[in-house]
Amino acid sequence: MMYTCCAAPVAVSLRRSGASTTASVAYWLGNPLLNPAVVAFLLLVAPWQWTATWVGVGVVTVVAGAVLVGRGRRPADEELPSPKPYDQPVALGFLRTLARMTLVLIPEYVAVSLPSLVMVHRALRRTATLTTTALTVLAGLAGGLVLWAL
Structure with a gap:
């Protein structure tokens, strides 16, 4: 349940800790688009058709974005640099x-x-x-x- 400004650093951290690019992009897109707080708010203040459209477009966007990123990268892109040890407390x-x-x-x-x-x-x-x-x-x-x- 976070917006883009919060989901982006988490997606970067996921990527640094070894998650695939596809999973990181799906997380980054899915968190703000399929945010349960936004969906609940839409159900309260908007017609149900708007909520259904929001969720439908969100699911399509997340799946399409993850598939496009997954197809557009080469296997060499999955290699990550090893994390640096902390040089300070x-x-x-x-x-x-x-x-x-x-x-x-x-x-x-x-x-x-x-x-x-x-x-x-x-x-x-x-x-x-x-x-x-x-x-x-x-x-x-x-x-x-x-x-x-x-």
């Missing part, structure tokens, strides 16, 4: 990656969330003061960061 690598992602993602999150919070404040500005504006923005950012961390 795992905890250090984790902390380095966490720090790098924090420095990149939190400013992006603020840049994306701030305009929405400002629009909410403008809708409520008749009764709002500068203090309530600042508190609204900070509460929205803090709540979003808490949800992001989960």
